[in-house]
Amino acid sequence: MILVTGATGSIGQYLVRHLKNQGSKFKALVRDEAKGRALGCDYVVGDFDKPDTLRAAFEGIDRLFLNVAPSESMARQLNTAIDVAKAAGVSRVVPVSSPGASTTSKLKIGRWHGEIEEHLQASGLGWSILRPGSFMQNLLGAAPLIKSEGKIIGGYKDGRVAFIDCYDIAACGAVLLTGNDHVGKTFVLTGREALSYPEVAQKFSAKLGKPVTYVDLPVEQVVASAKAKGTPAALAEEFGQFMTVIASGYAARTTQGIKEITGREPRTLDQFLDENLQAFR
Ligand SMILES: NC(=O)c1ccc[n+]([C@@H]2O[C@H](COP(=O)([O-])OP(=O)(O)OC[C@H]3O[C@@H](n4cnc5c(N)ncnc54)[C@H](OP(=O)(O)O)[C@@H]3O)[C@@H](O)[C@H]2O)c1
Numbered sequence: 001m002i003l004v005t006g007a008t009g010s011i012g013q014y015l016v017r018h019l020k021n022q023g024s025k026f027k028a029l030v031r032d033e034a035k036g037r038a039l040g041c042d043y044v045v046g047d048f049d050k051p052d053t054l055r056a057a058f059e060g061i062d063r064l065f066l067n068v069a070p071s072e073s074m075a076r077q078l079n080t081a082i083d084v085a086k087a088a089g090v091s092r093v094v095p096v097s098s099p100g101a102s103t104t105s106k107l108k109i110g111r112w113h114g115e116i117e118e119h120l121q122a123s124g125l126g127w128s129i130l131r132p133g134s135f136m137q138n139l140l141g142a143a144p145l146i147k148s149e150g151k152i153i154g155g156y157k158d159g160r161v162a163f164i165d166c167y168d169i170a171a172c173g174a175v176l177l178t179g180n181d182h183v184g185k186t187f188v189l190t191g192r193e194a195l196s197y198p199e200v201a202q203k204f205s206a207k208l209g210k211p212v213t214y215v216d217l218p219v220e221q222v223v224a225s226a227k228a229k230g231t232p233a234a235l236a237e238e239f240g241q242f243m244t245v246i247a248s249g250y251a252a253r254t255t256q257g258i259k260e261i262t263g264r265e266p267r268t269l270d271q272f273l274d275e276n277l278q279a280f281r
Pocket of ligand 1: 006007010031032048097098138
């Protein structure tokens with residue numbers, strides 16, 4: 001039996017769809033019963049902050065998709081889950097990590113993921129690690145401003161990003177959770193084309209039939225604005241560092257990870273926009 005955590009999140013919702021479509025036996029871990037019912041699959045209620053609920057939820061689980069929203073608590077939450085998985089006899093864990101995961105990363109998120117990867121690798125459990133780059137779905141956060149003012153705002157300068165569709169990350173997860181290949185491997189996953197934000201804005205203009213421009217601002221200004229809109233300070237600061245990393249060209253690299261796992265090419269930003277255009281109109 002497979003257990004999908006973060007099942008209501010950006011990757012999890014696609015993973016639930018993939019596993020349903022291929023007729024796999026799985027359960028979703030949810031914090032909220034109503035969200036579990038809405039997923040339309042078997043589910044179990046559990047919370048990474050309540051280890052007892054994990055012990056009950058992991059009973060009879062063989063393969064675990066390990067994913068949660070990024071936060072200061074993430075390493076504690078997922079390292080506890082790894083310990084519970086080990087005690088429950090789980091054979092293989094597939095975590096969502098990030099490309100620069102390392103306990104010595106300059107980015108906090110990179111360090112949190114580094115701690116989780118090290119803990120998993122030392123656990124004796126089977127593992128296959130997914131390190132996806134920036135999600136196309138992040139662009140949904142820009143939808144209100146694209147709709148109202150035809151603008152995308154950021155501090156990315158002309159740094160390119162090989163945006164990845166969460167659909168593809170989930171497709172990789174589905175293969176790793178249901179097959180026997182790739183144990184002990186770490187995959188950096190990216191989209192197939194690296195685009196700058198001005199190029200992304202051009203794509204929006206063409207699809208929406210109205211001008212959309214990218215406005216580059218000092219990173220500090222973008223961070224201050226995110227905080228003013230309610231983003232927790234630590235995450236907003238982290239986001240600022242992340243923009244600087246993108247501006248340096250770090251996110252421009254493309255890899256063959258998705259093709260290696262699924263046998264097909266990654267989806268393009270054009271495909272994502274065609275399917276999600278309504279959200280930006
Ligand atoms: N965004 C990017 O571009 C990017 C790039 C590389 C790596 N990543 C990594 O991708 C991962 C997922 O990030 P995301 O932003 O897409 O998050 P997400 O998967 O959308 O996170 C939300 C999910 O986490 C669940 N959750 C939150 N707290 C929980 C708890 N205490 N117990 C159980 N479940 C809990 C939520 O459940 P509820 O429905 O109950 O809230 C929801 O299913 C992170 O590790 C992030 O670092 C992201």
